[in-house]
Amino acid sequence: MSIQIYNTATRQKEEFHPLNPPQVLMYNCGPTVYDYFHIGNARNFVVVDAIRRYLEFSGFRVRFVQNFTDIDDKIINRANETGEPWDKLAERFIQEYFVAADALGIQRATIHPRATEHIPQIINLVQKLIDAGLAYVVDGNVYFRVRRFHSYGELSGKNVDELEEGARVELEEHKEDPLDFALWKAAKPGEPWWESPWGRGRPGWHIECSAMALTHLGETIDIHSGGCDLVFPHHENERAQSMGATGKPFVRYWLHNGFLTINKEKMSKSLGNFFTIKEVLAKYPPSVVRFYLLSAHYRHPLDYSDAALEEAKSAVGRIREAVLSAEKLFELIDPAIAPPSEAEPSAEVAKFESAFCEAMDDDFNTPRAIAAIFEAVADLNAWRLKLAQDPRNPALAADVAGLINLVHRLLGVLGLDTLIFGEGKQDVGTESRLAEELLQLLVKVRKLAREQKQFAIADYIRDELATLGIRLQDLPTGTIWIKEKE
Numbered sequence: 001m002s003i004q005i006y007n008t009a010t011r012q013k014e015e016f017h018p019l020n021p022p023q024v025l026m027y028n029c030g031p032t033v034y035d036y037f038h039i040g041n042a043r044n045f046v047v048v049d050a051i052r053r054y055l056e057f058s059g060f061r062v063r064f065v066q067n068f069t070d071i072d073d074k075i076i077n078r079a080n081e082t083g084e085p086w087d088k089l090a091e092r093f094i095q096e097y098f099v100a101a102d103a104l105g106i107q108r109a110t111i112h113p114r115a116t117e118h119i120p121q122i123i124n125l126v127q128k129l130i131d132a133g134l135a136y137v138v139d140g141n142v143y144f145r146v147r148r149f150h151s152y153g154e155l156s157g158k159n160v161d162e163l164e165e166g167a168r169v170e171l172e173e174h175k176e177d178p179l180d181f182a183l184w185k186a187a188k189p190g191e192p193w194w195e196s197p198w199g200r201g202r203p204g205w206h207i208e209c210s211a212m213a214l215t216h217l218g219e220t221i222d223i224h225s226g227g228c229d230l231v232f233p234h235h236e237n238e239r240a241q242s243m244g245a246t247g248k249p250f251v252r253y254w255l256h257n258g259f260l261t262i263n264k265e266k267m268s269k270s271l272g273n274f275f276t277i278k279e280v281l282a283k284y285p286p287s288v289v290r291f292y293l294l295s296a297h298y299r300h301p302l303d304y305s306d307a308a309l310e311e312a313k314s315a316v317g318r319i320r321e322a323v324l325s326a327e328k329l330f331e332l333i334d335p336a337i338a339p340p341s342e343a344e345p346s347a348e349v350a351k352f353e354s355a356f357c358e359a360m361d362d363d364f365n366t367p368r369a370i371a372a373i374f375e376a377v378a379d380l381n382a383w384r385l386k387l388a389q390d391p392r393n394p395a396l397a398a399d400v401a402g403l404i405n406l407v408h409r410l411l412g413v414l415g416l417d418t419l420i421f422g423e424g425k426q427d428v429g430t431e432s433r434l435a436e437e438l439l440q441l442l443v444k445v446r447k448l449a450r451e452q453k454q455f456a457i458a459d460y461i462r463d464e465l466a467t468l469g470i471r472l473q474d475l476p477t478g479t480i481w482i483k484e485k486e
């Protein structure tokens, strides 16, 4: 099956065909760097990263651009409040973006362009729009002439006349029409500025993204993404500017994620109901945060609560325990039977991968893809128990090894594998780690008791553990413990 993507522009799922396969040109609107990003922003970055990884897994080669908006009213205001120079402030939060994004397993973009490094391209683009009659200059400001662009409103499904009614209230003196938006803003005293043919000033937000997308990806890109709050006006304006300047289609598939909410309300800086990624990562390991962010379909709302994060934590713990216990079993049985890394998946194992891909092909349905991983994990638990009882069965060993590899591979596609099993190993569930260590200790004590022929003590340990749902299994090379219930 091919990949289906819900395209905001057509309001339906469409089969995905990039312009020049296997290449995929992808642009995601990046953060405005005046603070730590919040967990709502993180949803966009993580979801888009998982989509990018899945496209790569499906054989596409993704050229992925995500910008930094490093000049903006919010940056200037914050700098004025704190006294830090605006460019130092932006640089600091760019570095903080990378720290948190790296922790969450978000791969670096092919290019991370910064708006302030594209001033000549922005000026060129604005000039082109002026030359085409789509923009005009008033007192050092340049505005886009919305009514002159043929299909304004098509992306967001808005009607220009209705927009006009809403816009009238906030009439700005200079504009020909209240609908028009700024491409270039004349410098106000104390603000950063760049020289331009229209005097000193700085770019508007929308034109920055058009210029960076055109510079690094060309006139027509395959996927443009962002949170659904960006559909209007940001993406509508980006589309008008880019198409107005090139006369070519700008984006083939517009993709927008739903909001992360808190008490069902959009999480946002302006409402003050946000948790920064730094705060969240201080409470939960990155694997849990990433798992939580992928646990809902990207277009649906996702509500933030401690209960939801705790649920994600226990789900991650279940995956981890199943895989680590199975890997442990292989250490104890003869590794020559089925070296885990070389096992080929059997048909039984491959069905989980098909279910995973079917879910991801269907507009990147991560909750269904995760459910497929859990089905594999359930089988892994069941087969591991069988293998523990029949450790010399090579077919069974191969299936268990195949399942271990499959779970790692599918978690890897979602960017979760290294977070769950890699460097982040220590930070998932200290409690369960302690429990694991105590169990190992009991197993050792039982071994010592048996060596000293204290069989009553050894049996007591085994029987008491059994009442707790933990069965000990003696193998020729050692003893493993199997949790029989959660």
Ligand code: AMP
Binding pocket: 029, 030, 031, 032, 040, 041, 042, 043, 044, 225, 226, 227, 228, 229, 230, 257, 258, 259, 260, 261, 266, 267, 268
């Ligand atoms: P910003 O730094 O505000 O430009 O936002 C960066 C990205 O996060 C954009 O794609 C926004 O649409 C997205 N975003 C902002 N708030 C939320 C939220 N509450 N839930 C999901 N995405 C969001």
Ligand code: ZN
Binding pocket: 028, 029, 030, 209, 234
């Ligand atoms: Zn943008």
